[in-house]
Amino acid sequence: MSDSYAQPILRTADLSEGLRSVERLLGIADLRDLEVDFDVLVSSAHVLTPLLKLFPDAEWWAEGGRSGSSAKGDAPSAHLPVRLGSWAxxxxxxxxxxxxxxxxxxxxxxxxxxxxxxxxxxLGVGGARGAFVTLCVNARDLELEEPATDHTVFVHVKQVEAERAPWLAAQVGLRVIGDLVMAPY
Known part of the structure; x- marks a missing residue:
């Protein structure tokens, strides 16, 4: 079950603008226990090699219904495209x-x-459940099913506190630009 719902608040072709928006949101958050996760669809060895150097213990699995995964000890380069993730x-x-x-x-x-x-x-202070900011790079959705040439910033909130998302957007000079959706994580 998902712990959060997410709502897009910025779509931009400028990755640095997306990162600045994330930084502004983080500036109003309680950053104790701050960590980041990564999820990427990799189609080429050119991208895979530096990602595996950065995250040597990353988990991965073959896309498109094909077999092959880090859990099986397979070589990811033999199973492209793969989905690669690293957490915490x-x-x-x-x-x-x-x-x-x-x-x-x-x-x-x-x-x-x-x-x-x-x-x-x-709304009072929001707890850790549902407290995320996600930058979707070259994608418009959290599941990476809608590739794009632009980037989208999402704020995550508890479903029962949905009104927090537009409030958060307003705190950093933005507004919601899409529907509240269940987050896959």
């Missing part, structure tokens, strides 16, 4: 990850302790 990584790995992507679709969720109180919409 230090924030310092975000830059090198983004540099290695090329045009591959990926998500970078930042996970932390919670959101601030939103008294204007009747």
């Amino acid at each position: 990584a230090p924030v310092e790995t975000v830059g090198p990850f983004l540099d290695a992507l090329g045009g591959s679709p990926a998500t970078v969720p930042w996970d932390f302790m919670g959101w601030p109180a939103a008294p204007e919409v009747g």
